[in-house]
Amino acid sequence: MKRFAVVAALLGLTTVTACGGIGDRSAAVDGGLYTTVDALKPGIDANAPINPYNPKGNTFRGYNAEWLGWTKNHLTDPNQFYPGVAESWDIAPDQSSITIRLRPNGRWSDGKPITSEDVKLSIGLAYTQGGTAYALDPSAAGTASDIEIVDDRTIKISQSAKNPSATFVRGVMETCIVPAHIWKNVLPADFWDKLRIARGDTPQAEAARAEITGLAEKVIAFGPAKDVSAGPFVLKRVNPGEALLVKNKNFYNAANVAPEYVKILNYTGNEQIWNYLIAGKLDNAPFTALPEQVMKRIVRTEGNAVVRGYSPVGNALAFNQTRKPYDNVHVRRALAYLVDRAQVTKIASPEGGVASVATSGLHQKAAEAWLGDSYGALEPYRADPAKAEQELKAAGMRKIGGKWTMPDGTPWKPIIHVPAAFSDWLTGAKAVTSQLNDAGVEAQVVTTADYPLYLEELAAGKYDIGFWLVALGPAPYNVYQRLYGTANGWQMFGGRLRHVAPGKEGNWMGGAETVEVKGVGRVNPGELAFKLNSAPEAEQKKIIATLAKVANQDLPVIQMWDYVNTQFVNTTRFTGFPGDDNDALRLTSGVWLQLGMIKKRQP
Structure with a gap:
């Protein structure tokens, strides 16, 4: 099945230079180049902002867009995660709250520390978009009722007792974290006061909710001057054919991130991905619907292999x-x-x-x-x-x-x-x-x-x-x-x-x-x-x-x-890919890279 993101109005332009990539693979072979496609972003838009809230934004999950944690998609337990921005977390037995602990060495790509203020600001931005743990409707299930900064690296998010939900924890952990020092002016100074009123049942609540949801377009349109990433990579440049990302030297696990560069190729249909795979251009490709004869051609390419999971x-x-x-x-x-x-x-x-x-x-x-x-x-x-x-x-x-x-x-x-x-x-x-x-x-x-x-x-x-x-x-x-x-x-x-x-x-x-x-x-x-x-x-x-x-x-x-989560990997350049039935297969290869799973093939 071809994957699509729902297209929203693009209300701003990026300042990322829309210039060419680094050319063929050999240009960066010494530093290590990892090439893939993003199933969540068919059709790269070089004019889109560096903004995870924008449906066409030039952020890529697991690479330069980072969640608190990465869902394992366990058969019966939705509350199992790999660490992301969060190093660890404690879930109350009744799921009434989750306490997040950030990494003591966590830093943004510009060197500033990742703090609880970044998480709180990111939650505020998520409220403007609605849904999951951040719905404004007081009758919605599984919404956050209180956000408490315990210290610079610890934050506690509590669930509303009015209508609790087993999906609350996942909604929190799947929050995309952005730097408060870049995004702080997107929300008005009285935002948290408005949010408190919006979650109530006073006569002013409806107007407050309208004000917060009215911020959605402003959030979607925001275009930072440069990429400041909490992930293992930072966007360097983008054009209609590809996005080039370079390793974030301040990433907590940078020493174990194998490639120096990641190239994400553009595609608008399954056939382009088939051709990339047949040509041996991709180190990994996510699930793509394809006929049997195409599969035979793909697996004949040197290094290509198939892994399957739930x-x-x-x-x-x-x-x-x-x-x-x-x-x-x-x-x-x-x-x-x-x-x-x-x-x-x-x-x-x-x-x-x-x-x-x-x-x-x-x-x-x-x-x-x-x-x-x-x-x-x-x-x-x-x-x-x-x-x-x-x-x-x-x-x-x-x-x-x-x-x-x-x-x-x-x-x-x-x-x-x-x-x-x-x-x-x-x-x-x-x-x-x-x-x-x-x-x-x-x-x-x-x-x-x-x-x-x-x-x-x-x-x-x-x-x-x-x-x-x-x-x-x-x-x-x-x-x-x-x-x-x-x-x-x-x-x-x-x-x-x-x-x-x-x-x-x-x-x-x-x-x-x-x-x-x-x-x-x-x-x-x-x-x-x-x-x-x-x-x-x-x-x-x-x-x-x-x-x-x-x-x-x-x-x-x-x-x-x-x-069946059928994926493709090529082991001529990298090894250590998740095997059959590994729970990491449901995540982007950016997560595999940041967790240190992928290794450079030794000569």
């Missing part, structure tokens, strides 16, 4: 149940029985996916960890035309002249929508429609120009069926919000959970508010999914077991394949 995300066909006949569970089950998921995966994502064993809402590996033996009891919906016919007849559908029709005899022509640039989704959708047409269901594929537009139209309820990312782990709350959250009608309003009518306020999935579950009874899946936000692990397991049954029986989606 990727907490899956792909699914999602139904708009506000549209007939997809409001009928028998139709959804029939489609599940008509699709051979293994065959679709083999065609669409042979190197980057494994056919889903069963629809549960979870990635298979996470499902096995959370559900144990009960995972095997879920209905797998293996391809079975006879069962599909039974389900269609139960829905009142009719077969006329070898073609399935609506109950009233009018044509039934399912349309599957996909973004045009996602090659695996497009190929998968075509494979699905081919199978459906063979079974007498006249299905077709329609593409949308780009991913942001696709998501916009999906949320507006314009599609009958669309491809949808699911199983977004590791936090189970996030996993089940994909199926039983805002997209399916459950929203927080005034501190309380409510279910809005199908087709209203972003409820494009249109599922029923309650579902009858065999062996369990009638349940409200949105309420259960919301409880995952604060439930202890033992209770989470019970909730997940129920929600897996709901998803499996009601099929708001049909899980197609679980992604």
